[in-house]
Amino acid sequence: MGVVQGCNSETWAENQDKWVGYCPNNMFNMIFMRQAFNPDITLLQALLLEGDGLEALARTASAALLNAVSPMVNYPLTAMEVIQKFQDAYDSGEYEETIAEFSSYNNMYCPME
Template structure:
């Protein structure tokens, strides 16, 4: 017999009758399933009764199992907050929403790679100027397209009310690495990635 706490189901896959082994030990398994028990400590008491076929001798033994159900058991995992991001167009028209950065900050004060060739000209631009960058066909224009998205990405990441996919440190590192390749395709590829993040949407 057994006493099963509320909220659990106990069952065994043992086949009966059983045969006593040479070690005078009988082992069987009992499985316990938590159906709807909440957090807490529970006790399962079981008494096993065996009747020897030849002598009709009855033998019993008991076992007590302590079951601990933790607070998180059975609860649905929290849904992750959706990522957010606002476009470079938003940031150039909403300067009052900027956090930690100023419109007059120079690009080369944030992205080190723009302090040297072939990006020195664009490195001298301010953040606001880069947000208005129109683009072009050469490597420096590709850098401008990337930096336009990168500045928007930084402003998104810095804002406490925007759940942006990247940190400021990650953005700066990724942009410097892309610029370091001096490969237009690589630079524009990162610009496209940041553009997607910057158009996830958010409400401020």
């Protein structure tokens, strides 16, 4: 697999021209297939969330998803795995382990920096 790479939410928010497969205005709930936010927020808004709990889960999951689909990033998870991990955490109400996993991958070497 080579060196694991991952970029954090700030990097993705600042480099919207590098997004592949998704757009900043795509709706979070639609992509992750859960009614996490009411009203729904965009992927860009999710990347810019600053809180803990669900906000941290959404922020790290959004960055993980963009990493997973980027041809520039050698990310250890697929987009479907990221979505499934988000759904499992959301459904269980247990966010911390998934936040920690996404955060560790999202803060590896980032080829955009």
